[in-house]
Amino acid sequence: MPGPGPTPTIADIARAAEVSTATVSHALNGTGRLGDSTRRRVREMAAALGYGARRGPRTRTLGLAVTTYAGSAWDFARIAYFSRLLTAATSAAHAHGYALTTLPAERGGEPLWHTLAVDGMLLLDSPEGDPVLRALRARGLPVVFDGRPAEPRPGDVWVDNDHEAATREVLDHLAASGARRIALHSGYGREFYTGAVTSAYARWCAERGLTPLVVPFDPDDAPGHAFDGVFGAPGRPDAVYCVYDPGGRQVLAAAARHGIRTPADLLLVCASEDPAYAEHEPAVTTVTLNPERIAVSAVSALVMLIESGHAEPAGQWTVPAGLRVRASSLRPDMY
Incomplete structure (x- = not known):
């Protein structure tokens, strides 16, 4: 996470990315006619320099986002798995003395991720090439995953089923x-x-x-x-x-x-x-898939990362799934 020091300016980002200050402004605000590669490069440079990053004491806030379809306006909270996980994650965060902020799916491609004031993030179903994860990693924010990330790094922690x-x-x-x-x-x-x-x-x-x-x-x-x-x-x-x-x-x-x-x-x-x-x-x-147990484990791992810089063990924390047998999978003569 960026340490104390002067806050980088748009001019600093422009020099580092070798673009104009106007290009930086357009890239960070989602305006102008910029190529995707240029916009992405500027945002990543801004994040790497700590532009908009929180400095000073912790916010005592965790963030949560479902990024598998980031950028699409779908209401994941209406899906039973996610709604149950959100409820359990909120309770678990509160038990550790943290607030929990849940981000809507359509915010996936915005500059928000470069400036969001949280101490760490829970990412659910992070796909390959996840722009949200890229921005969070550039900022040095602790991240814990629900579901194995596409390209895990040493020290990463994810909670999943077998x-x-x-x-x-x-x-x-x-x-x-x-x-x-x-x-x-x-x-x-x-x-x-x-x-x-x-x-x-x-x-x-x-x-x-x-x-x-x-x-x-x-x-x-x-x-x-x-x-x-x-x-x-x-x-x-x-x-x-x-x-x-x-x-x-x-x-x-x-x-x-x-x-x-x-x-x-x-x-x-x-x-x-x-x-x-x-x-x-x-x-x-x-x-x-036992979302409540996944939520409690993921929040615990994230708090460990925030407060001590590591969570043990790294890699997958496994929560068992459960088969609930009912009539639909049994022939009539079996029940």
């Missing part, structure tokens, strides 16, 4: 319930979670000589039209594992349209924290 183990548990459960053709509803996000689950599924299929069937997820596909071709074709899947929270509802909508009964004709598991799945008829089997 997605290989959790995926295999789901697939083994479906196979034990009689499934022979299991589809994965996935492939939308660029975050580590999606890739880890999809890769684990592919390995599981390869070990059994099965051909993987990945059905692309679309958050706007409420009727589940992605399954129309799959459910209408010969050799349709007799089970689906949904990686994303809305996926289970999409599969159920598509199955109803095609006259496919759950669980008699189709077994279903969805990774979700939404309690509505337990109230559905039939009740839907879910995988919980």
Whole structure:
């Protein structure tokens, strides 16, 4: 983190970046007609020089951002996983004597990250090339991740589930319930979670000589039209594992349209924290990623980084996922 000393000026940044002061002003304020590379270079130089960085006593404030779709105006707080994690993270921060500021997703590309007055940041689902992470690293701010970062550095800490183990548990459960053709509803996000689950599924299929069937997820596909071709074709899947929270509802909508009964004709598991799945008829089997435990661990790690400069151990702090078996993944004669 930048130490005491004179605050750098726009002129200092201009000299270091070899541009005019007008270019610096446009780059930091998001104005003017600058190329993306120039704007990014100026902002990174400003952050490296400590422009706008907090100097003096700590703010006793932590920041939290979901950056997997940074720059898009999507309301992640409406997703059960994120809402539960936010609540738990706020309580954990307060228990350590810190406030918690949650940033909206659409602020991903703004100069805000070069000047935000926080002592450290929690980044959720940080993707490859994350501009927010780049700005925070340039400032020297402590960062802890929910989900493995794309390019972890020595000393980085992230809190995550064992997605290989959790995926295999789901697939083994479906196979034990009689499934022979299991589809994965996935492939939308660029975050580590999606890739880890999809890769684990592919390995599981390869070990059994099965051909993987990945059905692309679309958050706007409420009727589940992605399954129309799959459910209408010969050799349709007799089970689906949904990686994303809305996926289970999409599969159920598509199955109803095609006259496919759950669980008699189709077994279903969805990774979700939404309690509505337990109230559905039939009740839907879910995988919980235990967001409350992830939040408590992540906040604890971040406070360690802020107050002592390191958190032990570095690397992944693993929180177990949990399979909540309900009627949707059991043949009628099994319950």
